[in-house]
Amino acid sequence: MFIKQLYTNCLSEAAYYIEDNGEAAIIDPLRDIERYLELAAVRKARIKYIFETHFHADFVSGHLDLGQATGAPIVYGPGTKTKFPVLVAKDGETFSVGNLKIEVLHTPGHTLESTCYLLKDPSGQDHCVFTGDTLFVGDVGRPDLAQKGAELTTYDLAGMLYESIHKKLFPLADGVIVYPAHGPGSSCGKNLGPGTYSSIGEEKQANYAMKAVSKEDFINQVTDGITAPPSYFPVNARINKEGYDSLDTVLEKGLRELSADEFMQSAKEDAIILDTRHADTFMKGFVPGSISIGLEGRFAEWAGSLLPFGKPLLLVTEKGKEKESIVRLARVGFEKFSGHLSGGFEAWQDSGHPIDLIIDVDADELMMDMPHDPNLVVVDVRRETEFADGHLKGAVNIPLQEMTDPGSIANIEDQHNLYLHCAGGYRSVIAASLLKREGIHNLRNINGGWAKIKEQEKAEIVKENSVLN
Numbered sequence: 061m062f063i064k065q066l067y068t069n070c071l072s073e074a075a076y077y078i079e080d081n082g083e084a085a086i087i088d089p090l091r092d093i094e095r096y097l098e099l100a101a102v103r104k105a106r107i108k109y110i111f112e113t114h115f116h117a118d119f120v121s122g123h124l125d126l127g128q129a130t131g132a133p134i135v136y137g138p139g140t141k142t143k144f145p146v147l148v149a150k151d152g153e154t155f156s157v158g159n160l161k162i163e164v165l166h167t168p169g170h171t172l173e174s175t176c177y178l179l180k181d182p183s184g185q186d187h188c189v190f191t192g193d194t195l196f197v198g199d200v201g202r203p204d205l206a207q208k209g210a211e212l213t214t215y216d217l218a219g220m221l222y223e224s225i226h227k228k229l230f231p232l233a234d235g236v237i238v239y240p241a242h243g244p245g246s247s248c249g250k251n252l253g254p255g256t257y258s259s260i261g262e263e264k265q266a267n268y269a270m271k272a273v274s275k276e277d278f279i280n281q282v283t284d285g286i287t288a289p290p291s292y293f294p295v296n297a298r299i300n301k302e303g304y305d306s307l308d309t310v311l312e313k314g315l316r317e318l319s320a321d322e323f324m325q326s327a328k329e330d331a332i333i334l335d336t337r338h339a340d341t342f343m344k345g346f347v348p349g350s351i352s353i354g355l356e357g358r359f360a361e362w363a364g365s366l367l368p369f370g371k372p373l374l375l376v377t378e379k380g381k382e383k384e385s386i387v388r389l390a391r392v393g394f395e396k397f398s399g400h401l402s403g404g405f406e407a408w409q410d411s412g413h414p415i416d417l418i419i420d421v422d423a424d425e426l427m428m429d430m431p432h433d434p435n436l437v438v439v440d441v442r443r444e445t446e447f448a449d450g451h452l453k454g455a456v457n458i459p460l461q462e463m464t465d466p467g468s469i470a471n472i473e474d475q476h477n478l479y480l481h482c483a484g485g486y487r488s489v490i491a492a493s494l495l496k497r498e499g500i501h502n503l504r505n506i507n508g509g510w511a512k513i514k515e516q517e518k519a520e521i522v523k524e525n526s527v528l529n
C-alpha cells in the first residue's frame with residue numbers, strides 16, 4: 061500500500077495518489093496532470109480510477125485530461141450531473157485498487173454531491189478517509205456554495221453538513237487518518253488549521269465544528285463570520301461540471317510569442333496585460349496599463365479574484381516563466397490568451413516603447429510626510445479583519461479584493477497623495493497597478509507594508525473592536 065499527498069501551496073490544495081499491487085487511483089487532481097502520470101510510470105502502476113470529492117470551486121480539476129490520458133473512469137458521488145461521461149457512485153459502494161477497498165461516503169453539505177472516500181487496507185481495516193471539503197484540519201467546508209437553482213440556503217446546507225459529519229465520519233475510529241482537499245490559507249473554509257492531515261480523534265478533540273453540542277450550535281458556529289467567497293468560485297465550479305479545453309490547447313495559445321509591436325497592437329484589442337514578475341521587479345518598470353500579480357504570492361487566487369474571464373490575457377513574465385504562468389492561470393479557469401511578450405520586459409524597453417513605474421517609500425518617510433501634507437491619504441488594502449486588528453489612525457481601508465469595484469475608489473480625488481500598503485508588500489503592488497490602470501498615478505507604495513509601519517515610534521495605531529467581535 062502506497063499513499064502520497066501531492067500538495068500545491070499556492071492553492072492550498074491536496075491531491076492524492078493511492079496505489080497497491082500495480083493499480084493506482086488519483087483523488088482530486090489538479091489541471092496539470094504530468095505529476096500523476098510520472099509518479100505512476102516511475103512506480104510501474106496503472107491509474108485505474110479518478111475520484112472527485114465534489115465540483116471544486118477554487119480550482120479546475122484535471123479529471124478530464126487525466127481520464128483522456130489514462131482511460132480511467134471519473135468517479136463522483138451520488139446525485140452528480142455533468143456534461144461529460146462519469147461514473148456516478150452509490151452511497152456505500154466500494155471500488156478495488158489492488159488489494160485495497162475504497163468505500164463511498166456521501167456527505168452533502170459543502171455541496172450536494174460532496175463525497176468522502178474511506179480507504180480500507182488489505183486486511184479490511186479502515187485506514188484513512190479522503191474528506192474533500194467536508195472536513196478539514198480544524199474546520200469544515202463552507203456551506204454557502206449552493207449551486208444555482210438548488211433552492212437551498214446556507215442554513216440548509218449547514219444542517220446537511222452536520223448530519224453528514226455525524227452519521228458518516230463520527231462513527232469512524234479515532235485512529236483513522238483524515239486527508240482533506242485543502243490546508244491553511246484556503247478560502248473553502250473559514251479558518252483552516254496549520255496541518256494538511258490529521259485523524260478523526262484529533263478532529264473530535266480540536267475542531268470547533270466537530271465539538272458542537274447540537275445541530276443548531278453547529279449551524280451557528282459554521283455560518284457565523286463567513287466572508288463572501290472569491291468571485292471566481294462559481295466560474296470554476298461551472299467549468300468542472302461542464303468541461304473545458306485541454307491544457308495543451310490553452311498552452312498553445314498562451315505560448316504564442318509576440319514582438320513588442322505585436323504585443324502593443326494586441327493590447328489595443330481589449331486584452332488584459334498581466335505581469336507575473338516579482339513585485340519588486342515590476343515596480344522598477346513595466347508596460348503601461350499592466351496589472352501586477354507576481355508568481356511569488358498566492359498568484360492564481362488573486363488572478364481569479366481580480367481579472368475578468370471574458371477577456372484575453374497578454375503575459376509579461378520573467379524569461380523561462382511563461383509556461384508556469386499559463387499553467388497556474390489555467391488551474392483557476394483562464395483559457396483565453398493572446399500570447400506573451402517575446403524577450404520579456406527588456407524587449408519592450410529595447411523597442412523604445414514608453415514604460416511606467418511605481419515609486420516606493422520607507423515607513424519612516426511616511427511618518428515624516430504625514431504631518432505636513434494635508435492631501436496625504438494612507439490606503440490600507442488588507443482584509444477588513446486585518447485592518448480592524450490594527451491600522452494607522454485616519455487610514456482608509458479598501459481591501460484588495462474589492463478594488464476592481466468602481467465604487468471602492470470613487471472617493472479618490474485628483475489632489476490626493478496616496479500611500480498604499482498591505483501586510484508586507486505583495487498586495488499593495490497589485491493595488492497600485494490596478495489604480496494606475498484606472499489613471500490614478502499620484503501614489504506611492506510603502507516598503508515592507510504594515511510590518512514596517514507598526515515599528516515606527518510615531519505611528520498612531522488604532523483598532524476596530526466591533527469588527528473583531
